[in-house]
Amino acid sequence: MTTDFKLDITLTTQKKEIPPFDQLVFGTSFTDHMFMWDYTEGRGWHDARIVPYQSIPLDPAATVFHYGQSVFEGLKAYRTKDEEILLFRPDQNMKRFNKSNQRLVMPQFDEEFALHALKKLIEIDRDWVPNLPGTSLYIRPFMIATEAHLGVDPAKNYKLMIILSPVGSYYKEGINPVKIAVENKFVRAVAGGTGDAKTAGNYAASLLASEIAGENGYSQVLWLDGREREYIEEVGSMNIFFKMNGEVITPALNGSILDGITRKSIIELLKYWNIPVTERRISISEIQEAYNEGILEEVFGTGTAAVISPVGELFYNNEKLIINNGETGALSKKLYDTITSIQNGTAEDVFGWTVKL
Amino acid sequence: MTTDFKLDITLTTQKKEIPPFDQLVFGTSFTDHMFMWDYTEGRGWHDARIVPYQSIPLDPAATVFHYGQSVFEGLKAYRTKDEEILLFRPDQNMKRFNKSNQRLVMPQFDEEFALHALKKLIEIDRDWVPNLPGTSLYIRPFMIATEAHLGVDPAKNYKLMIILSPVGSYYKEGINPVKIAVENKFVRAVAGGTGDAKTAGNYAASLLASEIAGENGYSQVLWLDGREREYIEEVGSMNIFFKMNGEVITPALNGSILDGITRKSIIELLKYWNIPVTERRISISEIQEAYNEGILEEVFGTGTAAVISPVGELFYNNEKLIINNGETGALSKKLYDTITSIQNGTAEDVFGWTVKL
Numbered sequence: 001m002t003t004d005f006k007l008d009i010t011l012t013t014q015k016k017e018i019p020p021f022d023q024l025v026f027g028t029s030f031t032d033h034m035f036m037w038d039y040t041e042g043r044g045w046h047d048a049r050i051v052p053y054q055s056i057p058l059d060p061a062a063t064v065f066h067y068g069q070s071v072f073e074g075l076k077a078y079r080t081k082d083e084e085i086l087l088f089r090p091d092q093n094m095k096r097f098n099k100s101n102q103r104l105v106m107p108q109f110d111e112e113f114a115l116h117a118l119k120k121l122i123e124i125d126r127d128w129v130p131n132l133p134g135t136s137l138y139i140r141p142f143m144i145a146t147e148a149h150l151g152v153d154p155a156k157n158y159k160l161m162i163i164l165s166p167v168g169s170y171y172k173e174g175i176n177p178v179k180i181a182v183e184n185k186f187v188r189a190v191a192g193g194t195g196d197a198k199t200a201g202n203y204a205a206s207l208l209a210s211e212i213a214g215e216n217g218y219s220q221v222l223w224l225d226g227r228e229r230e231y232i233e234e235v236g237s238m239n240i241f242f243k244m245n246g247e248v249i250t251p252a253l254n255g256s257i258l259d260g261i262t263r264k265s266i267i268e269l270l271k272y273w274n275i276p277v278t279e280r281r282i283s284i285s286e287i288q289e290a291y292n293e294g295i296l297e298e299v300f301g302t303g304t305a306a307v308i309s310p311v312g313e314l315f316y317n318n319e320k321l322i323i324n325n326g327e328t329g330a331l332s333k334k335l336y337d338t339i340t341s342i343q344n345g346t347a348e349d350v351f352g353w354t355v356k357l
Numbered sequence: 358m359t360t361d362f363k364l365d366i367t368l369t370t371q372k373k374e375i376p377p378f379d380q381l382v383f384g385t386s387f388t389d390h391m392f393m394w395d396y397t398e399g400r401g402w403h404d405a406r407i408v409p410y411q412s413i414p415l416d417p418a419a420t421v422f423h424y425g426q427s428v429f430e431g432l433k434a435y436r437t438k439d440e441e442i443l444l445f446r447p448d449q450n451m452k453r454f455n456k457s458n459q460r461l462v463m464p465q466f467d468e469e470f471a472l473h474a475l476k477k478l479i480e481i482d483r484d485w486v487p488n489l490p491g492t493s494l495y496i497r498p499f500m501i502a503t504e505a506h507l508g509v510d511p512a513k514n515y516k517l518m519i520i521l522s523p524v525g526s527y528y529k530e531g532i533n534p535v536k537i538a539v540e541n542k543f544v545r546a547v548a549g550g551t552g553d554a555k556t557a558g559n560y561a562a563s564l565l566a567s568e569i570a571g572e573n574g575y576s577q578v579l580w581l582d583g584r585e586r587e588y589i590e591e592v593g594s595m596n597i598f599f600k601m602n603g604e605v606i607t608p609a610l611n612g613s614i615l616d617g618i619t620r621k622s623i624i625e626l627l628k629y630w631n632i633p634v635t636e637r638r639i640s641i642s643e644i645q646e647a648y649n650e651g652i653l654e655e656v657f658g659t660g661t662a663a664v665i666s667p668v669g670e671l672f673y674n675n676e677k678l679i680i681n682n683g684e685t686g687a688l689s690k691k692l693y694d695t696i697t698s699i700q701n702g703t704a705e706d707v708f709g710w711t712v713k714l
Binding site for chain 1: 383384385387391410411412413414415416417418421422423424425426427429459460461462495497499501505506507508509510511518520522542543544545546547548549550551556557558559560561562563564565567568583584586593594
């Protein structure tokens with residue numbers, strides 16, 4: 001990997017109005033600047049630059065449109081009460097970004113330099129980092145193939161970009177429980193596929209099942225494995241945890257689910273609290289049995305966007321499994337409060353997860 | 358679906374130089390014009406237009422980059438010796454396009470109008486339709502999600518475009534046999550996924566396996582099913598056929614392979630010739646056994662880009678299965694000659710497959 005480490009900065013002359021922080025809708029407004037970095041085969045990474053947020057012109061034959069080489073990440077920055085800005089485990093995102101790139105035959109990049117550029121970008125747009133509870137600056141690094149060529153081959157040109165969006169809660173429900181339908185027709189990913197890479201195609205593949213679930217009043221689906229349609233994978237675009245009989249269980253990383261950074265943090269936090277936590281294969285039958293025995297105490301999803309999303313109902317085989325009376329469980333709440341407090345700097349960061357700007 | 362059927366035309370003032378037809382490389386040069394059509398939720402399809410071929414500006418948050426809503430088609434136009442231009446079964450492509458859109462929760466469009474616009478576009482760029490043997494005008498209709506929104510939901514805005522590229526043979530080998538490695542680590546698609554939709558993510562998912570196969574001297578991989586890694590799906594980006602003991606066999610449409618238009622045409626042609634042809638599940642073990650018994654006579658891939666691509670070698674479990682002495686089989690050759698002759702108007706079109714411009 002050849003990398004030119006020069007970072008050019010061009011500031012906007014037309015600053016946009018920052019939306020009121022109490023009216024933020026997820027992922028709809030973007031800050032004044034963005035980061036761009038070009039990759040050319042044989043030359044490596046070049047022309048790293050922070051520029052005014054703007055449309056990018058692409059040839060209609062750009063391979064991202066046709067053959068889907070696209071990887072993204074999602075992380076957040078928080079404004080503390082002391083007006084400091086904190087990032088949450090950004091090194092983990094950069095590492096996973098490169099891992100996804102490998103699966104999609106896209107070029108590796110220098111993680112430290114990208115992180116440096118990211119910090120610089122947030123510094124420039126720091127007025128956009130919101131400070132109300134539940135708000136944050138959502139950070140979207142992504143890479144797309146830009147070569148104009150019709151042919152199923154890895155592209156020779158790419159753009160790595162970072163855009164920023166001030167956000168409120170991902171789900172309209174906030175920390176309120178969501179209803180989830182167990183999906184038994186459609187499959188998100190299978191071992192040997194791209195399920196553990198953060199690539200666009202995985203999300204495109206998930207839309208139809210979510211649409212159908214939505215029509216039936218469910219906000220997400222719980223994916224089962226593609227081979228036996230029996231083992232639990234993840235929920236919507238989050239990892240999933242079950243609390244049964246005092247023990248917390250989450251599907252092991254099996255190659256077809258995402259290695260979530262919130263997931264990883266929850267596991268570390270539970271271990272720190274001496275709450276039993278296990279990563280293993282879990283079948284939907286086991287969940288159903290635990291429910292019938294009355295030992296299914298809590299269910300929650302984890303992800304950067306929602307942090308913790310309690311599940312109040314699971315719908316499977318025409319049966320409604322009502323979890324914890326449809327209310328947010330005590331552990332789910334404690335995890336949400338702890339993680340978000342570490343993230344926004346109101347709790348002590350015993351793990352060294354946060355990075356100051 | 359609301360459709361505004363007006364088609365605006367803006368001609369270029371700077372015509373490009375048409376590349377020499379004996380030096381065409383697949384998918385690298387594009388004609389002077391392109392077709393664009395916009396979709397807005399609540400308004401439907403509008404602003405259908407033929408404009409000079411140009412870059413399209415997209416917001417960095419355009420959902421195609423992040424969540425992969427993208428569908429494409431591929432078909433070809435041929436110039437006959439009488440200077441007529443023929444399309445091959447374009448109605449089938451438009452139909453499949455809409456079927457893929459459904460799977461990706463993308464809007465349906467009026468197929469007849471799109472075909473009308475396509476014909477008009479080719480008419481305008483008709484000088485680009487090559488006339489040498491093996492050459493054609495490759496047509497790439499595609500649709501992408503353009504809404505600037507970070508959130509895993511179907512987009513509210515789309516663009517349907519058509520671009521044109523004069524092409525020679527897809528494989529450097531031409532009609533010469535290719536070597537194929539049977540893939541037993543990576544999976545292209547699984548039932549319940551998007552394998553039967555022509556969407557970008559499927560192709561992105563296939564690249565790593567092809568790269569590794571390429572390093573070992575194989576130009577494509579033969580995909581096995583994602584559940585048992587035993588049943589044959591398709592090869593690279595083509596459907597596959599086996600001739601054993603005089604019978605032609607191809608995997609049945611099972612939801613995870615593409616419903617190829619060349620595949621369909623080959624089946625109809627074989628039936629017309631009274632050659633036994635069967636669509637059914639085929640295991641790789643069956644192929645290996647047939648090879649050992651000496652009854653595996655021919656193997657070939659089918660697709661719009663390559664038409665017929667004979668397979669000279671299959672590599673599976675460290676064993677090289679040499680098909681027909683590594684040479685193009687008689688039936689493969691006959692099918693290639695017949696289909697291409699119908700396509701370019703030198704043979705009688707008994708099936709009514711071609712459409713004059």
